[in-house]
Amino acid sequence: MENIKENEKLNVLNHSCAHLLAQAVKELYPKALFWVGPVIEEGFYYDIDLGDNVIKEEDLLTIENKMLELAKKDINIIKEEISKKEALNIFKEDSYKIDLINNLDENEIITCYRQGDFVDLCRGPHLKSTKELRHFKLLKTSGAYFKGDSKNKMLQRIYGICFFNSDDLEKHLNFLEEAKARDHKKLGKELELFMISEFGPGFPFFLPKGMILRNELENFWYKEHTKEGYQFIKTPIMLNKDLWEISGHWVNYRENMYTSAIDEKEFAIKPMNCPGGLLVYKNSLYSYKDLPIRMGELGQVHRHEASGALNGLFRVRTFTQDDAHIFLREDQIESEIVRLISFIDRMYKVFGLTYNIELSTRPLEKYIGEISIWDKSEKALADACKKAGKEYKINPGDGAFYGPKLDFHIKDSIGRVWQCGTIQLDMNLPERFDLTYIDKDGTKKRPIMLHRVIYGSIERFIGILIEHYKGAFPLWLSPVQVNIIPINNKYHLEYANKIKELLMDKEIRVELDDSEEKLGYKMRNSQTKKIPISIIIGDKERDNEEISYRLFGSEETVTLKFNEFIEYVNKKIVDKK
RNA sequence: GCCGGUUUAGUUUAAUGGUAAAAUAAGUCAUUCGUAACGAUUAGCUAUAAGUUCGAUUCUUAUAACCGGCACCA
Numbered sequence: 001m002e003n004i005k006e007n008e009k010l011n012v013l014n015h016s017c018a019h020l021l022a023q024a025v026k027e028l029y030p031k032a033l034f035w036v037g038p039v040i041e042e043g044f045y046y047d048i049d050l051g052d053n054v055i056k057e058e059d060l061l062t063i064e065n066k067m068l069e070l071a072k073k074d075i076n077i078i079k080e081e082i083s084k085k086e087a088l089n090i091f092k093e094d095s096y097k098i099d100l101i102n103n104l105d106e107n108e109i110i111t112c113y114r115q116g117d118f119v120d121l122c123r124g125p126h127l128k129s130t131k132e133l134r135h136f137k138l139l140k141t142s143g144a145y146f147k148g149d150s151k152n153k154m155l156q157r158i159y160g161i162c163f164f165n166s167d168d169l170e171k172h173l174n175f176l177e178e179a180k181a182r183d184h185k186k187l188g189k190e191l192e193l194f195m196i197s198e199f200g201p202g203f204p205f206f207l208p209k210g211m212i213l214r215n216e217l218e219n220f221w222y223k224e225h226t227k228e229g230y231q232f233i234k235t236p237i238m239l240n241k242d243l244w245e246i247s248g249h250w251v252n253y254r255e256n257m258y259t260s261a262i263d264e265k266e267f268a269i270k271p272m273n274c275p276g277g278l279l280v281y282k283n284s285l286y287s288y289k290d291l292p293i294r295m296g297e298l299g300q301v302h303r304h305e306a307s308g309a310l311n312g313l314f315r316v317r318t319f320t321q322d323d324a325h326i327f328l329r330e331d332q333i334e335s336e337i338v339r340l341i342s343f344i345d346r347m348y349k350v351f352g353l354t355y356n357i358e359l360s361t362r363p364l365e366k367y368i369g370e371i372s373i374w375d376k377s378e379k380a381l382a383d384a385c386k387k388a389g390k391e392y393k394i395n396p397g398d399g400a401f402y403g404p405k406l407d408f409h410i411k412d413s414i415g416r417v418w419q420c421g422t423i424q425l426d427m428n429l430p431e432r433f434d435l436t437y438i439d440k441d442g443t444k445k446r447p448i449m450l451h452r453v454i455y456g457s458i459e460r461f462i463g464i465l466i467e468h469y470k471g472a473f474p475l476w477l478s479p480v481q482v483n484i485i486p487i488n489n490k491y492h493l494e495y496a497n498k499i500k501e502l503l504m505d506k507e508i509r510v511e512l513d514d515s516e517e518k519l520g521y522k523m524r525n526s527q528t529k530k531i532p533i534s535i536i537i538g539d540k541e542r543d544n545e546e547i548s549y550r551l552f553g554s555e556e557t558v559t560l561k562f563n564e565f566i567e568y569v570n571k572k573i574v575d576k577k
Numbered sequence: 578g579c580c581g582g583u584u585u586a587g588u589u590u591a592a593u594g595g596u597a598a599a600a601u602a603a604g605u606c607a608u609u610c611g612u613a614a615c616g617a618u619u620a621g622c623u624a625u626a627a628g629u630u631c632g633a634u635u636c637u638u639a640u641a642a643c644c645g646g647c648a649c650c651a
């Protein structure tokens with residue numbers, strides 16, 4: 001309760017800060033026209049029409065200074081109530097305001113807030129004066145479409161954030177710094193995990209070290225899915241147009257599909273794996289006793305994403321979905337979802353990720369299928385969450401046209417939220433592909449289909465893990481697990497090599513630093529590369545047949561016998577720590 | 578795709594309308610060292626294309642890629 005109150009106070013502060021921003025911009029650019037300036041999750045923004053003027057990053061400082069100047073003047077923020085008619089008169093020169101006013105009810109009393117010469121149409125509430133607005137920062141500028149519609153012209157948006165005290169502001173700025181330091185594009189380059197070539201925008205290359213990470217994630221995935229009763233398939237990257245017409249992708253998503261003509265027949269590279277999975281289902285005849293069928297596929301898909309949308313591994317043009325299609329009877333929905341939720345739960349825990357579930361329900365207009373089936377399915381999803389003991393948030397009308405879904409939003413180590421897992425019910429494709437199974441009474445029935453992913457996209461999940469772990473991966477994922485550092489090549493290299501062989505024999509990923517450098521220098525390298533275990537080999541270790549090691553980020557050195565060390569390392573790998 | 582910015586050595590960065598510098602990595606030599614940077618030396622760069630200019634890495638335009646947003650994300 002206390003928190004909600006605090007949050008509301010902060011929202012009012014930020015909202016007033018948005019007005020202060022507008023006032024400052026108005027003073028600096030008298031011709032500026034203002035659209036809306038709402039409070040967002042973190043801070044606020046204001047959308048402004050500046051005519052021919054452009055606000056650049058470096059202008060933000062000037063605006064900030066103007067804001068501070070205005071804030072210090074302790075200008076009263078005065079609420080005024082007027083009728084729609086009066087409002088239209090006051091703002092008759094301002095087409096944006098007229099637009100806003102016309103969207104209000106005829107009889108509604110309109111509130112304005114006045115500070116000095118600046119008046120803005122606004123529901124409020126606001127601070128009493130500008131004097132509390134001291135601890136703010138303008139963060140970035142960008143273009144933003146008027147009313148969020150790409151057919152409209154672009155306004156200029158300025159983002160900012162405001163706090164009650166300098167500590168909170170500093171904390172927030174530090175958080176932004178921290179996020180920047182974790183950037184997977186930066187760390188991915190430094191740690192040689194992946195690259196993106198100019199010759200393939202949006203098509204990432206995995207480097208040897210990144211490939212290890214990827215293989216570990218995939219192996220883990222296969223193992224866990226096998227335990228859950230999944231079978232695995234691999235369906236073709238490219239299939240002919242007729243299939244995409246049956247699936248409906250050709251009509252709806254053609255624009256984003258890569259195509260090619262072969263022998264005068266049009267083909268498309270798959271943007272999703274489901275049609276392939278459906279063909280596999282249709283390849284056999286199933287009894288009601290066979291269901292549920294769980295078919296997993298690490299399927300590489302290609303989607304032509306807009307150039308401006310590309311972002312490291314987060315948004316790419318080819319990625320691998322850790323897909324699975326589950327075909328089941330209607331009476332199996334709930335139990336299967338319960339099972340899936342606990343499976344997903346188990347998977348995320350391994351990475352130390354917590355999560356929230358969101359349930360998206362039937363869209364109001366564009367949907368297919370019977371409402372009764374929708375209601376039943378939505379209830380099954382909700383009941384499954386309850387049975388699994390999980391809270392969930394409902395997003396009404398946010399489901400796909402073909403079925404409701406559960407989305408899993410994971411939270412990383414610095415509190416950022418990413419949507420990864422999803423479970424979607426599909427009432428469309430089984431129909432389009434005429435899927436059947438033979439029921440108890442010998443009649444053909446239509447199975448229900450579930451699409452689900454856990455990582456979402458392996459590429460994107462790797463990006464998230466890089467940022468989550470800040471590049472310091474747990475031992476099982478780490479591209480190099482052990483770095484051996486002989487103190488003196490002349491005297492210690494032989495024993496170091498022997499240790500290396502022994503570790504390789506135990507399938508431990510090991511490197512040996514035989515460069516002609518000082519121990520301090522080699523240790524520094526080992527730490528900057530974030531290698532989990534550094535082994536130091538000197539006279540002592542060689543003579544006693546021991547291993548001395550230091551963990552990443554630790555100052556402590558531990559000495560063990562070789563067998564004890566192997567036991568320790570293996571336990572860590574098994575525990576995925 | 579749209580708005581704004583950026584692009585200099587493998588990497589991180591500096592500088593200039595008169596022909597480019599440092600650190601680090603790489604090669605060579607020296608050094609043989611107990612937990613985050615030893616020293617010497619060699620080689621290596623102005624994204625692409627056009628324009629302005631006696632002369633362009635610098636100014637202008639276009640293209641591409643990238644970055645921050647917007648739109649999109651089946």
